[in-house]
Amino acid sequence: MRRATALNLVILSGGLTLFGTAALVSEQRRAAACARARENHLEDSDPNCRHASGSSGSSYHGGYYAGRSSGIGGSGSSGGFFGFGESGSVARGGFGGFGRGGSGE
Amino acid sequence: MRRHMITPRPDWQARAEFLGFNYANIEGGSYWDEAAAWEFTAAEVMTLDAATAEIERLCLLAVDHAVRTGRAATLGIPDNSWPLVVESWRRREPSLYGRMDLRWDGVTPPKLLEYNADTPTTLYEASVVQWDWLTAVRPEADQFNSLHEALIGRWGELKLGGYGRVHFSCLADYIEDRGTVEYLRDTAIQAGIDAPFIDLGDIGWNGRHFLDLQNARMEAIFKLYPWDWLLRDQFGSHIPQAPTHWVEPAWRLALASKGILALLWEMFPNHPNLLPASREAGRTGGEEVRKPLFGREGANITAPGIETGGSYTGDGFVFQEWCPLPCVDGRYPVFGSWVIGGKPHGLGIREDPTPITNDTSCFVPHYFMPAGAS
Numbered sequence: 001m002r003r004a005t006a007l008n009l010v011i012l013s014g015g016l017t018l019f020g021t022a023a024l025v026s027e028q029r030r031a032a033a034c035a036r037a038r039e040n041h042l043e044d045s046d047p048n049c050r051h052a053s054g055s056s057g058s059s060y061h062g063g064y065y066a067g068r069s070s071g072i073g074g075s076g077s078s079g080g081f082f083g084f085g086e087s088g089s090v091a092r093g094g095f096g097g098f099g100r101g102g103s104g105e
Numbered sequence: 106m107r108r109h110m111i112t113p114r115p116d117w118q119a120r121a122e123f124l125g126f127n128y129a130n131i132e133g134g135s136y137w138d139e140a141a142a143w144e145f146t147a148a149e150v151m152t153l154d155a156a157t158a159e160i161e162r163l164c165l166l167a168v169d170h171a172v173r174t175g176r177a178a179t180l181g182i183p184d185n186s187w188p189l190v191v192e193s194w195r196r197r198e199p200s201l202y203g204r205m206d207l208r209w210d211g212v213t214p215p216k217l218l219e220y221n222a223d224t225p226t227t228l229y230e231a232s233v234v235q236w237d238w239l240t241a242v243r244p245e246a247d248q249f250n251s252l253h254e255a256l257i258g259r260w261g262e263l264k265l266g267g268y269g270r271v272h273f274s275c276l277a278d279y280i281e282d283r284g285t286v287e288y289l290r291d292t293a294i295q296a297g298i299d300a301p302f303i304d305l306g307d308i309g310w311n312g313r314h315f316l317d318l319q320n321a322r323m324e325a326i327f328k329l330y331p332w333d334w335l336l337r338d339q340f341g342s343h344i345p346q347a348p349t350h351w352v353e354p355a356w357r358l359a360l361a362s363k364g365i366l367a368l369l370w371e372m373f374p375n376h377p378n379l380l381p382a383s384r385e386a387g388r389t390g391g392e393e394v395r396k397p398l399f400g401r402e403g404a405n406i407t408a409p410g411i412e413t414g415g416s417y418t419g420d421g422f423v424f425q426e427w428c429p430l431p432c433v434d435g436r437y438p439v440f441g442s443w444v445i446g447g448k449p450h451g452l453g454i455r456e457d458p459t460p461i462t463n464d465t466s467c468f469v470p471h472y473f474m475p476a477g478a479s
Contacts, residue, residue, distance in 0.1 A: 103331055
């Protein structure tokens, strides 16, 4: 009645592997997808290439975003996949002022 | 329904570690407790399922009523935050999940104690760890648990609704919060959503948009961080002007407030799944428990012979009829009934040696025998 189906067992098996290493596995997925995009010369428009670490020039932290920001943001445009390259100053640290040992309940 | 004492698997710690369940032990003790398990009949599971669906229906009617009649004060939501709640509801911004905490003795109808509609945790253990336990310990049985596939399905719906990229955020130093967010990221990724993580403190603001560490606009944010804190943070005042979608959406603040218990009783008096409740003391007709409107994890609770500590006393209280949890084998169980995308999808049980469930109360697995099985 409420039992997961056989399909769920397959998903769960994958999920269990993913969880705890979700970032790693998702990076692997993205790297593979990015590699396919590169083969088709679509890396500039494939979001996987913006996140896949280990693919040169496409590191999630700094590489692709940083490069796009300098080119698009400077012109005042908000082009790109989700509007990269905001110009002007960015303030941080404005969320998370309450902690109290965690947020869940 | 029955609580059984059983022998834990000798390798349960290793199994928990394998599953990435890295908060199975907390504060020097075991949070995951498989020295006991609850058994239900299929009919009892149906009772829980039906009660959850019914309470969800009542809750949505209550939110709609609150919005239409301006009941911010009943819910303890400040006037300057109320328009955000109203607008979020009017746009019918989609919800992902929530957990109702129910008082149930298996004889009288389940009663709503509170609705964790904004930042529920205990999700991974309910969805994955107890399912893993079931397959190892009670493979012949069933479990009220379709959480995993329901979460993936719900993310799929959100993706179709435009949530193709969702930043996941919490205070990363808190292991349970981070574990919950990582699990939800996993389910979102399996639904095809682009799901990067960002610590709440790293979210940026440029005067028009919330930005991630790469200064990309954050179109949608899943935050495991309460709306009542979010709105009081330095960036809280920017939220109404930013085009960011939030999961959970702002209207969930109305349900997360325990003031909703008073509104529910006002709208549906004597409903079998509700307990009498009021914002004023002495109106329920019997002994009362006093709960902070925005308290969590059993803090600042006052009940006959009980007073817990905490720091949640500044936003007002609700008074609910004192209906003590049943005590079984010296433990007081609370039945956490999960709602995904507005529908019941699973159960997680927490137990405490005291009548007040708190952040160290143990999680105990459950199973049920399918109808017709002996």
